Amino acid sequence: MDAAPALTTSLLAALACVVVVMTATALRARQLGVVAVVDVAWGLGFVIVAAVTALVGLAADGADWHRWLVLAMVAAWGGRLAWHVRSRAVGQHGGKEDPRYEEMLGGSLQEVGLGTAVRRVFAVQGTAQWFVSVPVAVGAVLALEHTWVLVLGVVVWATGLVFEAVGDRQLAAYMSRPRDERPPVMDQGLWGWTRHPNYFGDACVWWGLWLAAAASTGWVAGLATVLCPVAMTLFLRNVTGAKLLEKRMSQRDGWDEYAARVPMFFPRPPRS
Incomplete structure (x- = not known):
């Protein structure tokens, strides 16, 4: 696979990963009644992006050890972060929303509805997640x-x-x-x-x-x-x-x- 098509594929694959992760997280938030579950998806989403784009890079030019090192770095950070925030995001508040997100939403998820949460939190976090992950997606397909x-x-x-x-x-x-x-x-x-x-x-x-x-x-x-x-x-x-x-x-x-x-x-x- 040439560099330009591989780069496009990697960026689109990263975008698809973010869309899937944030969609699943929004549905989980509706089930739990708290938007703060997005904090867990923040770290895990980057890990998924790094893993998928590393596979795109593998298809592009074969094994290149540095992309696996970058994947390990993202996985170590994202896995630790997701593990650290999991109880705070879904359990520590006893079903109550994290005050940060309550301020963003202008109320609880039950009060404002999932649509508002998608616009003000999940779409914003997803856009930020994809944009920040661009260097990882680009580096994954180049030597x-x-x-x-x-x-x-x-x-x-x-x-x-x-x-x-x-x-x-x-x-x-x-x-x-x-x-x-x-x-x-x-x-x-x-x-x-x-x-x-x-x-x-x-x-x-x-x-x-x-x-x-x-x-x-x-x-x-x-x-x-x-x-x-x-x-x-x-x-x-x-x-x-x-x-x-x-x-x-x-x-x-x-x-x-x-x-x-x-x-x-x-x-x-x-x-x-």
Whole structure:
């Protein structure tokens, strides 16, 4: 298969995967009564896209080890994320909607209906998922050209995964303590370096995946797809991630002092 047809096939296959995943997730959300189940589909959807486009690449030019490495990177990140959020998305709220999504919808799923949820959440998340996955889909069908870029991508990806996984673990430990025995704001560990280590780590993961994929695309295609991790970073920081969460967190005692001392997104060593 020539490069151009293979590239088109890979991008269309990625789009088809996202449509199927988001459609199935919308139906599951209607069954459970909570839109937050989309958080599980977010990580798993990327894994499915990476797996399918890797198979497209296999048909295009045979076995190329780097695409399987990228698939493993996406699977490690997406699988961990889906496992981490599964109970929060469908069980922790006891059938109640995640406040983030309730704000997006303007009410509960039962109040606004599935159509509104599809327009405001599933279609938006699906579009973002496909766009962000474009470097993976492109890199899957092209041969490795720059090994050093691939190595750099793995390093950035690993840094992000550590921030995300360790930050989530530290937060879970904080939340497991009795409310009267924990400070009102989590400011220990990585949370003393950035107010959102999990979102910062998520962004790093996708910058690393972009580098790993760009190692096989050449400089022109690599620069063209740089908008994808840029969009992911903006999405995490300014849309459904850190900024939206801070609207609720800012009501807590001690938040203003914490926000003045610790940066919102990009980490730096803690200071008094």
